[in-house]
Each structure stands twice: as structure tokens, then as C-alpha cells.
Amino acid sequence: MxxxxxxxxxxxxxxxxRSMAFLAMAVLIVILVKVVTNGVGVINLSFLFKAPREGMTEGGIFPAIFGTVCITMLMIVLAIPVGVSAAIYLTEYAGKNFLGRIIRASINNLAGVPSIVFGLFGVGFFVLFIGRGMDKILGIPLLFGQPAMLWAASTLALLVLPVIIVSTEEALNSVSVSLREAAFALGATKWQVVRNVVLPQARSGxxxxxxxxxxxxxxxxxxxxFTGCAYFLPRLPVFTIPYVHIPVINPLDQFMELSYHIFIMATQSTNVAATRPIQYGTTLVLIALTFLLNLSAIIFRIYFRKRPR
Amino acid sequence: MKYDLQSSNFRAANMPNSTSPESGLKRFGDKRISDLLVESRQANVNRQRVQEFIIEKLLFAGGMAAILFIALIFIFLFKEGAKALFLIKPIEFIGTHILDFDNNRVFACMWQPVGESGKYSIVPLLIGSFLVALPATVISTILGGGCGIYLAEIASAKVREIVKPAIELLAGIPTVVIGFLCLTLLATYVQNAFHTTFRLNAFVGAIGVSLVIIPVIASITDDALRAVPNELREASYGLGATRWETIWKVVVPAGISGVTASIILGMGRALGETMIVVMATGNAALVTGNIFSSVRTMTATIAAELGAVPQGGPQYCALFLVGAILFFITFVLNLVAEMIINRMRKKLRL
Structure with a gap:
């Protein structure tokens, strides 16, 4: 040659x-532009804060936004304790022993399980096994053994468990060994080191x-x-505590959710073409939500990486 | 003695509930304070040991949860799936004899679970899954591999700071959004470009799915190539190779196991992708090799049918069996990828 x-x-x-990398970026931009230009027309306050009307062809998507917020909150409350303690165990206690290797392998496999398989598992394990089992033990008619926010959140928590474990592990590993050794030298026990030295350092991660x-x-x-989503619910999944009249989220209720709303509206609703603007509007809300969350995570990471220790 | 008191002072500053340092100077009853301090310190140490033990076991339980849930997924999928093998003859999962239009008995592979005699051949579903996943893997191997090479070897640090987050953001777009855009926009473009019979077909789904796995392949390839030691590059440049020759003949072969692992993982993701295929591939369970034909993947079948079937019936169990097969395939793919990555790690450390 x-x-x-x-x-x-x-x-x-x-x-x-180079052009392939820029093609990938272009795709991202095209997706964002298409969703924004098609969806921004229907976005207004009543779209964000009103319930759907007229067989979903009019009105807003407030119940779906509310449901999404509720379920993600419930999910994170369930997932964080398990995920963080698993990560602490892996980095601080298990090290590279046999058990640690097995736990790591199962986390990697959990990360690779298809999301629909989690759905199947949610039905088989959470709804039918645990839910029905609780009903049977408590001797009550059907209460736990049906699709509900609690089971959907548990299924999602399982799905995000590897994400939490891996990122926490990274954060814990980035805490320098000399800090730990200094704390041990002062006579602190292992848990005192983890609690007072390692975790505060790893908080941002x-x-x-x-x-x-x-x-x-x-x-x-x-x-x-199949674990708790509903296409349309006439009321929010809340119940009021008697006497004090404080509304709280009812985790045993079904709920509406943004992504499920898009899916059903786009494929199975009675008049798919007529509700196109609403579909784009819902998509815009969902994408804005996830995009902002992701962007803030990325900025967070860059900021804390640059921060001098 | 002085030393002992000092060390007690030191512990007191660290620990709640330990005797305050001032009291160490006085006498308390007929015992000397320093003896009391030693006792209370012993009690503290014992309490701390118990506390440490409990906390370690709690953290251990958190770690075991991952193993537990993988095991539970295995058990529950295969338990329900195994029931299908009792309700339906195993041969029917491949195909059944049906009468064709000329009343001849022919062996056909059909997925038609509704009706009196449901047909539960998983052959069209397997074909559908691979007809989407293979083209998607090919597309994203080329594009994602290119992105990975660019990020690791070509891009300057500044450009990398922008491109890498952008690819991560692409990975963060909900799949239902990609599915929705495939359904509304991409399907029309593809139909106009290729004049296909079906508006929603495997090719549209494959493009959609490739958007999900390009970031996977790109980031793992990037990691794998960056792990290649610099000496190799320097030696290659020293021999007079151009940058591309260095990348293609030295760096990529050195990091090939990571690249392979990324492709395998990407394929696992493609097979497991649900929302894009259920929205964009048309969902017709056909036995076909035509990429522009409507197909029905395993994931789409579960997503579309499980909500409407009675529990414990043959279709319900058959869907769990489909899920179990899907889980098994992705499990094996993940395991293989992980073995390759582990081997690479060992090799690079040496």
C-alpha cells in the first residue's frame, strides 16, 4: 500500500x-426536536393539572403524572436501603472472596434480565405469591393479592437495584484508602469508619x-x-385518614402512569389519530422528566469529579 | 496509668455514652475511677462488638438479596412454565397438525392461543425475536463500535466530555418513547423508502431497538479500548503506523474480548427489549425470513397477552414458559459476556 x-x-x-458518533448525537437531537415540536402545542396548565375527559380525548394527564411520581418515590424508598447495604457489603466487607464474586455475578445478571421478565416475576411472585399469601394468612377477602402500586413499585425496585448497587459501589471505591486507614488508626471500628468516613464522602455518588x-x-x-397500572381511573390513588383528613398515597390502589398512558393511547385507544396531540404531549412530559433527571445526574457527576478532595 | 487515662479520654471523644473525661480525676465510691473506666470501656467494647456483628449481618442480607432475587426469578418463571408442559403436549410447542384448505393434514408452526384448540408453537416467536435482534445487533455493532472507537481513540478530551454524556442521554430515553416515535414517524419513512407491504415490520423494530443498544455497545467498547495499555500504541506509532492502522490492527485486536462482550450484551438487550417491538413490529406471529414482514417477538407476546388471560390456564402458563425461555437465553448471553470480560481483566492485569 x-x-x-x-x-x-x-x-x-x-x-x-467521527460521523458515527455524531450520527448518534444527531439521533438524540432529532428525537428531542420531534417530541418537543409535536408536543409543545398541547402543553398548558390544564393539561398538566387536570384529569382526562371525554373518553381520554380531552383534558389533561394529571393522574398519570401523579402516579409516576408516587410509584418512583415508593420504588426508591424500597430500593435504596437494599441497594446501598449490598454495595457497602460488597466493597467494605466481602472484598474479592468467593461470596462477593457470586453476589457480583448475580447483580450483573439481574441487570441483564429483560424488563418483561421482571413483569412476569412481579405477577408470579409479588402479586400472586406474596399478595395472595398475605390475604390467606390474614384471612381477609382479596386485598393484597391483586395488582397494586406496592407490587409495581417492588418490581421496579428490583429492576433498578443493579443501577443503585453499581453506582454506590463506584462511589465507595472512589473514597481513598488513606482516609479509611487514618480512621482505623484512631481506633474506629469498621462500621464507624463506614458511617463517619466513607459514606459522607460517597454521598454525592x-x-x-x-x-x-x-x-x-x-x-x-x-x-x-400487569402489576398495577391502569389505563383510566376516575380518582387518584389516595385515601384520607379518618378524623384528621390528611390525604395519603394508597399503595394498595392501582394507578395511572405516563409511559403506560403513551403506550395504550398510541396502540389501543378507540381513536388513535384524534388523540395524537395528547400522545405527543404526554411523551414530552415523560421525556422532559427523564431527560432532566439524567442531565442533572451527569452534571452532578462531572461537578463532583472535578471537586478537589 | 497516665497512658490508660489518656487513651480513655481519647475513646470518650469518639464514643457516645462513655464516661466523660473530667470524672476520671476523682474517686467514686471505694473504687478508683480508672478501674471504673476500664470496666465501662470493656462494656462498651462488648456492646460495640454486638452492634458490629448485627450491622454486618444486615449488610450481608442486602448483598444476599441480589442472589435471592435471581434465584426467585428462576424458580417462579420455571415453576409456572413447567405447568405448561403438563397442560400442553411438549410437541405442540414446536408445531401441530392442522387441516389446510385442501383438507390435508400438514404440520404447521402457529402461535394462536385463543380459541378451542389453542396453538402454542413458539417457533414463530423465536424467529420474530431473532429477526428483530440480529439486524439490530448488526446495526448497533457498526454504529456503537464506531462511537466507542471514536470516544476512546480519536476524540479529544473536550469533545469526549460532550459526546459521552450525549450517548448516555440517548441511553436514558424511555423505550416507550422510542417505540412511539417508531410507530408514528419512522414506520412511515421506512414504508416510503422501501415500499413495504406492512407498515410496521421487523426492520422498523430493529432500528428502534438499535437505538437502545448503541449506547451499551459504545460505552463498553470505549471502556475496553481505554484499558489497552499505551505501550502498544506507542510501539505501533514507532513502527510508522498511521493512527487508523494503530486502532484497527493493534488497539481493537488487543481489546477484542471487551468488544465481543459488548456485542453479546447488546444482543441480550435486543432480545429482551419489549416496548419498542410491541409498538413497532406489527405483532403478527408469522414464520418468515423476510425482514420487512410483520413479526411477533417473545417479549411482545407476553406484553400483549398476559394482561387478558385467566390465571393458571394453558395460555397463562405458556406465556410464563415463553418468559422462562427468554430469561434462559439472556442469562446465558450475560454469563458468556461476563466470562469474556473477566478473562480480559485477568489478561490485562498480567
């Missing part, structure tokens, strides 16, 4: 790789993981299809 040919090859293939998993959970549809 002549030198000239090699030079042409060199610049051509480098350019090819754990928070980043939590934000990422919230955005992941808010965007997932398949795991909640």
Missing part, C-alpha cells in the same frame, strides 16, 4: 468513526445513582404492565 493510500485510509476511517434509577424507573413500562 502506498503512503498516499494509507493516508487516505487513515483520514477516511477516522472520519467514519450515591445520590447520582439514585437520580439515575429514578429516571430509569419512571421510563420503564414493561414491568408495571
Amino acid at each position: 502506498t503512503v498516499g493510500k494509507r493516508k487516505i485510509f487513515n483520514s477516511f476511517f477516522q472520519g467514519l468513526c 450515591i445520590l447520582t445513582g439514585a437520580i439515575l434509577s429514578i429516571s430509569r424507573g419512571a421510563g420503564e413500562t414493561a414491568p408495571i404492565l
Whole structure:
């Protein structure tokens, strides 16, 4: 091969790789632009804060937004304790022993389980096994053993568990060993070191993981299809505590959710074409939610990486 | 003695509930304060040991949860799936004899679970899944691999700071949004470009799914190539190779196991992708090799049918069996990818 040919090859293939990377960015931009331009028309206050009317062809999507917020909150409350303690165990206690390797392997596999399989598992385990089992033990008619927010949130928590564990582990590993050794030298026990030295240092990393998993959970549809989602509910999944009149989220109720709303509206509603603007509007809300969460996680990470320790 | 008191002072500052340091100077009853301090310190140490033990066990339980849930997924999917093998003859999962239009008995592979004699052949579903996943893997191997090479080897640090987050943001777009855009926009473009019979087909789904796995392949390829030691590049440049020759003949072969693992993981993701395929592939369970035909994947079948079937019936169990097969395939793919990555790690450390 002549030198000239090699030079042409060199610049051509480098350019090819560069164009592929920019194609990926262009796709991202096209998606955002398409959703924004098609969806921004229907966005107004009543769209965001009113319930749907007229067989879903008019009105807003407030119940879906509310349901999404509720379920992601419940999910993160369930997932954080398990995920963070698993990560602490892996980095601080288990090390590289056999059990640690097995736990890591199962986390990797959990991350690779298809989301619809989580949905199946949610039905089989949470709704039918645990829910029905609780009904049977308590001797009450059907209460726990049906699709509900609690089971959907549990399924989602399982889905985001690997995200939380991996990002927490990274955060814990980035805390320098000399800090730990200094604390041990002062006579602190292992848990005192973890609690007072390692965890405060890793706080931002754990928070980043939590934000990422919230955005992941808010965007997932398949795991909640059969575990608690509803297309239309006449009221919000809340109940009022008697006497004091404080409304609280009812985790045993079904709920509406943004991504499920998009899915059903776009594929199975009675008049798909007429509700197109609402579908785009809902998509815009969902994408704005997840996009902002992801962006803040990324900025967070860059900021804390640059911060001098 | 002085030393002992001092060390008690030191512990007191660290620990709640320990005797305050001032009291160490006085006498208390007929015992000397320092003896009391030693006793209370012993009690503290014992309490702390118990506390440490309990906390370690709690953290251990958190770690075991991952193993527990993987095991539970296995058990519950295969338990329900195994019931299908009792309700339906195993041969029917491949195909059944049906009468064609000329009243001849032919062996056909059909997924038609509704009706008196449901047909539960998983062959069209497997074909559908691979007809979407294979093209998606090919597309995203090329594009994601290119992105990974660009990020690791070509891009300057500044450009990398922008491109890498952008690719992560692409990964963060909910799949239902991608499915929705495939359904409304991409399907029309594809139909106009290729004049396909079906508006929603495997190719539309494959493009959609590839958007999800491009970031996966790109970021793992990036990691794998960046792990290649710099000496190799320097040696290559020293021999007079151009940058591309260095990338293609030295760096990529050195990091090939990571690249392979990324492709395998990407394929696992493609097979498991649900919302995009259920919205964009048309959901017709056909036995076909045509990429522009409507297909029905395993994931889409579960998503579309499970909500409407009675529990414990043959269709319900058959859907769990489909899920179990899907889980098994992705499990094996993940395991293989992980083995490759582990081997790479060991090799690079040496």
C-alpha cells in the first residue's frame, strides 16, 4: 500500500468513526426536536393539572403524572436501603472472596434480565405469591393479592437495584484508602469508619445513582404492565385518614402512569389519530422528566469529579 | 496509668455514652475511677462488638438479596412454565397438525392461543425475536463500535466530555418513547423508502431497538479500548503506523474480548427489549425470513397477552414458559459476556 493510500485510509476511517458518533448525537437531537415540536402545542396548565375527559380525548394527564411520581418515590424508598447495604457489603466487607464474586455475578445478571421478565416475576411472585399469601394468612377477602402500586413499585425496585448497587459501589471505591486507614488508626471500628468516613464522602455518588434509577424507573413500562397500572381511573390513588383528613398515597390502589398512558393511547385507544396531540404531549412530559433527571445526574457527576478532595 | 487515662479520654471523644473525661480525676465510691473506666470501656467494647456483628449481618442480607432475587426469578418463571408442559403436549410447542384448505393434514408452526384448540408453537416467536435482534445487533455493532472507537481513540478530551454524556442521554430515553416515535414517524419513512407491504415490520423494530443498544455497545467498547495499555500504541506509532492502522490492527485486536462482550450484551438487550417491538413490529406471529414482514417477538407476546388471560390456564402458563425461555437465553448471553470480560481483566492485569 502506498503512503498516499494509507493516508487516505487513515483520514477516511477516522472520519467514519467521527460521523458515527455524531450520527448518534444527531439521533438524540432529532428525537428531542420531534417530541418537543409535536408536543409543545398541547402543553398548558390544564393539561398538566387536570384529569382526562371525554373518553381520554380531552383534558389533561394529571393522574398519570401523579402516579409516576408516587410509584418512583415508593420504588426508591424500597430500593435504596437494599441497594446501598449490598454495595457497602460488597466493597467494605466481602472484598474479592468467593461470596462477593457470586453476589457480583448475580447483580450483573439481574441487570441483564429483560424488563418483561421482571413483569412476569412481579405477577408470579409479588402479586400472586406474596399478595395472595398475605390475604390467606390474614384471612381477609382479596386485598393484597391483586395488582397494586406496592407490587409495581417492588418490581421496579428490583429492576433498578443493579443501577443503585453499581453506582454506590463506584462511589465507595472512589473514597481513598488513606482516609479509611487514618480512621482505623484512631481506633474506629469498621462500621464507624463506614458511617463517619466513607459514606459522607460517597454521598454525592450515591445520590447520582439514585437520580439515575429514578429516571430509569419512571421510563420503564414493561414491568408495571400487569402489576398495577391502569389505563383510566376516575380518582387518584389516595385515601384520607379518618378524623384528621390528611390525604395519603394508597399503595394498595392501582394507578395511572405516563409511559403506560403513551403506550395504550398510541396502540389501543378507540381513536388513535384524534388523540395524537395528547400522545405527543404526554411523551414530552415523560421525556422532559427523564431527560432532566439524567442531565442533572451527569452534571452532578462531572461537578463532583472535578471537586478537589 | 497516665497512658490508660489518656487513651480513655481519647475513646470518650469518639464514643457516645462513655464516661466523660473530667470524672476520671476523682474517686467514686471505694473504687478508683480508672478501674471504673476500664470496666465501662470493656462494656462498651462488648456492646460495640454486638452492634458490629448485627450491622454486618444486615449488610450481608442486602448483598444476599441480589442472589435471592435471581434465584426467585428462576424458580417462579420455571415453576409456572413447567405447568405448561403438563397442560400442553411438549410437541405442540414446536408445531401441530392442522387441516389446510385442501383438507390435508400438514404440520404447521402457529402461535394462536385463543380459541378451542389453542396453538402454542413458539417457533414463530423465536424467529420474530431473532429477526428483530440480529439486524439490530448488526446495526448497533457498526454504529456503537464506531462511537466507542471514536470516544476512546480519536476524540479529544473536550469533545469526549460532550459526546459521552450525549450517548448516555440517548441511553436514558424511555423505550416507550422510542417505540412511539417508531410507530408514528419512522414506520412511515421506512414504508416510503422501501415500499413495504406492512407498515410496521421487523426492520422498523430493529432500528428502534438499535437505538437502545448503541449506547451499551459504545460505552463498553470505549471502556475496553481505554484499558489497552499505551505501550502498544506507542510501539505501533514507532513502527510508522498511521493512527487508523494503530486502532484497527493493534488497539481493537488487543481489546477484542471487551468488544465481543459488548456485542453479546447488546444482543441480550435486543432480545429482551419489549416496548419498542410491541409498538413497532406489527405483532403478527408469522414464520418468515423476510425482514420487512410483520413479526411477533417473545417479549411482545407476553406484553400483549398476559394482561387478558385467566390465571393458571394453558395460555397463562405458556406465556410464563415463553418468559422462562427468554430469561434462559439472556442469562446465558450475560454469563458468556461476563466470562469474556473477566478473562480480559485477568489478561490485562498480567
